[in-house]
Each structure stands twice: as structure tokens, then as C-alpha cells.
Amino acid sequence: MTRMPAHLRAELGQLVEAVSALSGMDFRRYQRSALLRRVLHTVDQEGAGSIAGLVSKVRTDRDCLQRLRAAMMLHVTSLFRDEGYYREVRKNIGFLATYPSSQLWVAACSTGPEVMSYRILLHEAGLAQRCRVYATDLSESAIAQAQAGQFEDHQLAEYERNYLLAGGQGRLTDYCTRVDGRWRFNAALLDDVVFGVHNLLTDASFNDFQFISCRNVTMYFDPQGQSRVHTLLHQSLRPFGYLGLGLSESLMHSPYREDYRQTHPGEPLYRKIR
Ligand SMILES: C[S@@+](CC[C@H](N)C(=O)[O-])C[C@H]1O[C@@H](n2cnc3c(N)ncnc32)[C@H](O)[C@@H]1O
Incomplete structure (x- = not known):
């Protein structure tokens, strides 16, 4: 990766401080390189001329601040994103049957397809009634969308493909219905999610959980941020529980990396072994 020029780094630092102070959302632990592209895009969109110009604008324009805040939080997601990962989850999820009831946390769930992936998977493993799913995100609007459980026509083909490649046992349309020109996940999938x-x-x-999915979010944090999140995940995961990460993520900055064993080389699914 090329080094960020010093003046850009300094201006970006000022912007991060300003947005964190004004919006109450702390962006100081986010990787600067991951933020830069989105900030430069916002500079263009807002006609601010430079990052320094954007700093001045967010100080006086509340709407601009909200737009920038939304741009800094990327919500890219999909149903059964990374099918190999979900095939690996399918192989291991049966351990939840050893508990009379269990809890699964989808942290940083974005607009919801990841939550529906686990609900479908639990249903196909006969565990839907015995496992309570908790779904959280920093963004209120992402959570509202996740709760609505809807998706567009143009997403259906990708979702169906991912579902089948991830080892889906039926048809995706068994789990959703077309209503008013959009697809909606069946109420039974959404009802039991907190x-x-x-x-x-x-x-x-x-809470404490037998399974935590925290995918494609720690990669946006600096090493100190990653360490903080991994401490929280370690505290929240029961012994012998599973932790799922994204394909570009690892336990490198976890103070507890020795407490986990990867279930299969190449797939970011880890079991807490002590
Ligand atoms: C790229 S999406 C990943 C969504 C999903 N986990 C997946 O893998 O498809 C990253 C999500 O992390 C959320 N996020 C960013 N910072 C966060 C934080 N500090 N705490 C919780 N969620 C955060 C964003 O709002 C966004 O929805």
C-alpha cells in the first residue's frame, strides 16, 4: 500500500476529530487508509474542494455532517456472503444441538442479509427454535432496514446463487415472498431476532453467546481498535463457542489469539478452546 501524503494525513486527522466531537460517534480507531477514499468521495459530492474545506463545512452544516457520517460507515453486505465460509459454518453448527437453548450474536450486521443467512442455516439444521439470534450494528438506519427484512428484485439472483453454493437445502424463495414489487423474508425468520x-x-x-459472527468490520479498525473489539468478543463468547470473521480479517491483533483454533485452513471460523 502506498503511504498517505503527510498533508492529507493531517487534514484527515482534523476531520476525524471534528466528526467524532460533533456527531458523538468515535471514528478515531478507524484505519485512516480505509476512511480516505470515502472522505474524498464526500469532498467531491459536497463540493468542499478539499478535506480542510469539508472540516469547515461539517462544523456549520448539520446535514452535511450526517451525510459524511453515513459515508464513513460502509454497509456493503450480502446473503451468504463467502459461500465457503457458510459451508464451514454448516459443518460445525450442529454443536448448538448439545445445548437446550443457545444464543448467536451477529455483530455489525449492517442491513440484515447476514442475519437472515444464519436464520436460514439454523432452520435447515433444525435449530431455529432453540437458538436465539441477536443482531446489532452501530447504525440505527441499518438496523431499521435489517428489521424490515426486505430486498430488491435485482438482488434475488445473487442471493439465490449464494444460498445454493453455501449448501442450501431448498430454494431461497421458500424463505421469502414478493410483496408490492419487493422481496420480504418470511416473518418466521425475523420474529425471533433481537x-x-x-x-x-x-x-x-x-450477554454471552455460543456463536459470534463479527464479519467485515474489524478490518476498518486500527490495531488498538481491533484489540478492543477482540477483548469484547472474547468476554462475550462461551468456552468452546465459535467466532466467525471476514475473509480479510484475522486474530492478529487479538490479545487472546492463543485461545482459539481455526476449524479449517482458509476459512475464518475459530473455536474458543480455553
Ligand atoms: C461492511 S459492513 C459488514 C456487514 C456484515 N457483517 C457482512 O459481513 O456482510 C460493516 C458494518 O459495520 C458497522 N460498523 C462500523 N463501525 C462499527 C462499530 N464501531 N460498532 C458496530 N458496528 C460498526 C457499519 O455500520 C456496517 O454496517
Whole structure:
């Protein structure tokens, strides 16, 4: 990766301080390189001329601040994103049957397809009634979308393909219905999910879980942020529980990496072994 020029780094630092102070959402632990592209895009969109110009604008324009805040939080997601990962989860999920009841946390769930992936998987493993799913994200609007459980026509083909490649045992349309020109996941999939806003960098552990999925979010945090999140995940995961990460993520900055064993080389699914 090329080094960020010093003046850009300094301006970006000022912007991060300003947005964190003004919006109450702390972006100081986010990797600067991951933020830069989105900030430069916002500079263009807002006609601010430079990052320094954007700093001045967010100080006086509340709407601009909200737009920038939304741009800094990327919500890219999909149903059964990374099918190999979900095939690996399918192989291991049966351990939940050894508990009379269990809890699974989808942290940083974005707009919801990841939550529906686990609900479908639990259903196909005969565990849907025995496992309570908790779904959280920093963004209130993402959580509201996740709760609505809807998706567009143009997403159906990708979702169906991912579902089948991930080892789906039926048809995706068994789990959703077309209503008013959009697809909606069946109420039975959504009903038992507890949705809430939770900040992985600042909020405390709120329960203990047999399975935690925290995918494609720690990669946006600096090493100190990753260490903080992994401490929280370790506290929240029961012994012998499973932790799922994204394909570009690892336990490198976890103070507890020795407590986990990867279930299969190449797949970011880990079991807490002590
Ligand atoms: C790229 S999406 C990943 C979504 C999903 N986990 C997946 O893998 O498809 C990253 C999500 O992390 C959320 N996020 C960013 N910072 C967060 C934080 N400090 N605490 C909780 N969620 C956060 C964003 O709002 C966004 O929805």
C-alpha cells in the first residue's frame, strides 16, 4: 500500500476529530487508509474542494455532517456472503444441538442479509427454535432496514446463487415472498431476532453467546481498535463457542489469539478452546 501524503494525513486527522466531537460517534480507531477514499468521495459530492474545506463545512452544516457520517460507515453486505465460509459454518453448527437453548450474536450486521443467512442455516439444521439470534450494528438506519427484512428484485439472483453454493437445502424463495414489487423474508425468520444498536468500540458486553459472527468490520479498525473489539468478543463468547470473521480479517491483533483454533485452513471460523 502506498503511504498517505503527510498533508492529507493531517487534514484527515482534523476531520476525524471534528466528526467524532460533533456527531458523538468515535471514528478515531478507524484505519485512516480505509476512511480516505470515502472522505474524498464526500469532498467531491459536497463540493468542499478539499478535506480542510469539508472540516469547515461539517462544523456549520448539520446535514452535511450526517451525510459524511453515513459515508464513513460502509454497509456493503450480502446473503451468504463467502459461500465457503457458510459451508464451514454448516459443518460445525450442529454443536448448538448439545445445548437446550443457545444464543448467536451477529455483530455489525449492517442491513440484515447476514442475519437472515444464519436464520436460514439454523432452520435447515433444525435449530431455529432453540437458538436465539441477536443482531446489532452501530447504525440505527441499518438496523431499521435489517428489521424490515426486505430486498430488491435485482438482488434475488445473487442471493439465490449464494444460498445454493453455501449448501442450501431448498430454494431461497421458500424463505421469502414478493410483496408490492419487493422481496420480504418470511416473518418466521425475523420474529425471533433481537435487534439493537451496539458500538463494538465503546459499548460493553451484553450477554454471552455460543456463536459470534463479527464479519467485515474489524478490518476498518486500527490495531488498538481491533484489540478492543477482540477483548469484547472474547468476554462475550462461551468456552468452546465459535467466532466467525471476514475473509480479510484475522486474530492478529487479538490479545487472546492463543485461545482459539481455526476449524479449517482458509476459512475464518475459530473455536474458543480455553
Ligand atoms: C461492511 S459492513 C459488514 C456487514 C456484515 N457483517 C457482512 O459481513 O456482510 C460493516 C458494518 O459495520 C458497522 N460498523 C462500523 N463501525 C462499527 C462499530 N464501531 N460498532 C458496530 N458496528 C460498526 C457499519 O455500520 C456496517 O454496517
